[in-house]
Amino acid sequence: MENIWLEAQANLKHVLTEQTYTTWIEPLKFLGATADTVVLEVPSSFFQKWVTDKYLAMIKEVLSAITSKTYHIEFHVAEAKPELPEPRTEKEPKAKGKEKDKEKEGEKEKEKEKDKKPELVPNLNPKYTFESFVSGPSNQFAYAASQAVANKPASNYNPLFIYGGVGLGKTHLVNAIGNQILAKNPKAKICYYSSEKFMNEMINSLRYKKMDEFRNKFRKMDLLLIDDIQFMAGKEATQEEFFHTFNALYESHKQIVVTSDKFPKDIPGLEERLRSRFEWGLIADIQPPGVETKVAILKKKSDMHAVNLPDDVALFLAEGATSNIRELEGMLIRLEAFASLTGKEITLSMAREVMKDIIVEKTRDISVEMIQKMVADHFRIKLSELKSDKRIKTLVVPRQIAIYICRELTKASYPEIGEKFGGKDHSTIIHSVKKIEKQLAADADLKATVEDIKKRLFT
Ligand SMILES: Nc1ncnc2c1ncn2[C@@H]1O[C@H](COP(=O)(O)OP(=O)(O)OP(=O)(O)O)[C@@H](O)[C@H]1O
Numbered sequence: 001m002e003n004i005w006l007e008a009q010a011n012l013k014h015v016l017t018e019q020t021y022t023t024w025i026e027p028l029k030f031l032g033a034t035a036d037t038v039v040l041e042v043p044s045s046f047f048q049k050w051v052t053d054k055y056l057a058m059i060k061e062v063l064s065a066i067t068s069k070t071y072h073i074e075f076h077v078a079e080a081k082p083e084l085p086e087p088r089t090e091k092e093p094k095a096k097g098k099e100k101d102k103e104k105e106g107e108k109e110k111e112k113e114k115d116k117k118p119e120l121v122p123n124l125n126p127k128y129t130f131e132s133f134v135s136g137p138s139n140q141f142a143y144a145a146s147q148a149v150a151n152k153p154a155s156n157y158n159p160l161f162i163y164g165g166v167g168l169g170k171t172h173l174v175n176a177i178g179n180q181i182l183a184k185n186p187k188a189k190i191c192y193y194s195s196e197k198f199m200n201e202m203i204n205s206l207r208y209k210k211m212d213e214f215r216n217k218f219r220k221m222d223l224l225l226i227d228d229i230q231f232m233a234g235k236e237a238t239q240e241e242f243f244h245t246f247n248a249l250y251e252s253h254k255q256i257v258v259t260s261d262k263f264p265k266d267i268p269g270l271e272e273r274l275r276s277r278f279e280w281g282l283i284a285d286i287q288p289p290g291v292e293t294k295v296a297i298l299k300k301k302s303d304m305h306a307v308n309l310p311d312d313v314a315l316f317l318a319e320g321a322t323s324n325i326r327e328l329e330g331m332l333i334r335l336e337a338f339a340s341l342t343g344k345e346i347t348l349s350m351a352r353e354v355m356k357d358i359i360v361e362k363t364r365d366i367s368v369e370m371i372q373k374m375v376a377d378h379f380r381i382k383l384s385e386l387k388s389d390k391r392i393k394t395l396v397v398p399r400q401i402a403i404y405i406c407r408e409l410t411k412a413s414y415p416e417i418g419e420k421f422g423g424k425d426h427s428t429i430i431h432s433v434k435k436i437e438k439q440l441a442a443d444a445d446l447k448a449t450v451e452d453i454k455k456r457l458f459t
Helices: 002-015 018-025 045-067 097-116 140-151 170-184 195-207 211-219 236-251 272-278 291-304 311-320 325-342 348-354 356-365 368-379 383-387 393-409 414-420 426-442 444-458
Strands: 029-033 037-042 072-077 160-164 190-194 223-227 255-260 282-286
Touching (some): 002 029, 045 325, 140 160, 140 282, 190 195, 195 223, 195 236, 211 236, 223 236, 236 255, 236 272, 291 311, 311 325, 325 348, 368 414, 393 426, 393 444, 426 444
């Protein structure tokens, strides 16, 4: 739930001015949550009143957009101890008198009932499931591998190593594995940890001489999910500890899933013995999604939020966003918040207005000429050849790629692009765009080339 709160804060950051966000939203600290209430810490009662008056509705809105549930928000002024439900593992204080005993008995029964029900491990994010994940050409492999692991843990693909750029769905997929295994076997011991959290906990355990506890906790897991392993790079003691945890789990045929932003070999400062272990299993990548997948994700998310997102708006957002899905989601939340706060339907013109600082900034800065130069440099051909009519393959492909990127990243119309490519007819331009679009779905190398050129245009 804490992750959800952090995500809600990130979304509010998009909607509010920086000053409002830093003054009123950033200081709200997540204290805990029950099934329907989120408890936040505020620095003072005045602060609480102000936030309640001005931002409570928006906070609830954003939380419900993320979770598809309505939450109450409880505020606790700093230092006033919140009355969160006791964690079930902690011992109840002894009750005095018979009445109290009876009450306690009743509660214990209820607790037992709860124990019977499948319950999500607290550190898995319940909304990250396979059902809520959109698979497309860019993530198909990692998606299929994750499903295979969830269906048959610790058999063929152990460890599973998923790598890909920021915000492309790695955390979502590993949580989906955990959630699916847990749904089938509510007693499965599953642990999702970022490698940073693993390291911090290890340091604390060392400090308080609780290393045995730390080790045992991980080594009795059926499924260990470690996110962003690249943070362990250069942290020798952490890697050492993780190495032993890995071995212990692997030898007892327990599943391990690791994510990273890079291929194991490309993580600097990762010890050879860990790297080679990651290569024992299956390494699956997630590539940046194409426009179609981005549209499908937006459609799915807006359906989940019960918001009507017209196709043209979805396409506008998908074309305007970078490949980071988190950024794409942020745009959607911003648009949804705007529509909900103004009581208006989402339309393309509204989207243009709401996104003007984000999307236009990006497209405005990139010109046809910049793209032509970048593509010509990339393929080591002359600009004049790129714009020419010569039909040899070494020129046709770069030309079509350049045209495709112009269409994607600039506001130039088909005839305008044709004009800048040596006076070509607009039908030639449409043909080039369609051709690349079609090939992108099937050709991973082409996709990587296009993404690489686009990335360099933005940096
Ligand atoms: N294919 C997808 N379908 C639906 N949602 C997706 C998809 N890919 C990513 N998302 C959403 O995008 C957001 C970012 O994804 P996630 O946190 O899993 O990315 P990540 O690759 O782990 O990023 P980081 O490198 O920052 O850790 C999440 O809200 C996730 O649900």
